[in-house]
Amino acid sequence: GAVVSQHPSRVICKSGTSVKIECRSLDFQATTMFWYRQFPKQSLMLMATSNEGSKATYEQGVEKDKFLINHASLTLSTLTVTSAHPEDSSFYICSARGGGGRRGGLDTQYFGPGTRLTVL
């Protein structure tokens, strides 16, 4: 089926540093990628939607200057958490839309494995 990867899978950083998370669609072209945040035992919280070649659309309450999203190609989107603080510690998950007909329709969202961010 359609595969979405994330890198790194886990990152620990000091407060004040910036962290970049990559999301790649490995076997399909994703015109739209989504970034989510998930706290333990809670549902996904959509942070932003990014379309290739255009600026990301952020959900209400998500600081665009803090969570920088770049979607430079149809297979890669990056999320940079700038000046990270302990409250930014979370599980960040990306998803990519598209994928063809092998599993799911053309408009299915496929998720990456997630990135666990811990800010000390």
Next chain:
Amino acid sequence: GESVGLHLPTLSVQEGDNSIINCAYSNSASDYFIWYKQESGKGPQFIIDIRSNMDKRQGQRVTVLLNKTVKHLSLQIAATQPGDSAVYFCAERTGNQFYFGTGTSLTVIP
């Protein structure tokens, strides 16, 4: 936003039994639905989908049923196995947007 809710937050079943996980959605204009499985510490995994012009779709050990009259979606897992233990959540597509339910935690008892 739209609400996609699950009737039961937790479900425990004996290994080998069938599991049924339910989901209610609120927007009758939703035309596409997906079930995802999320294991602890991992990203959600696509299980099965169904379009609104269908009322049943079967996969390997899983069946999704869609009742548009009462806006209800269910996931049936046959012969549940320990590896099926996870959080399951549904998603609906309305227009260009996807909305996700909060999830049901399925525990399989050996």
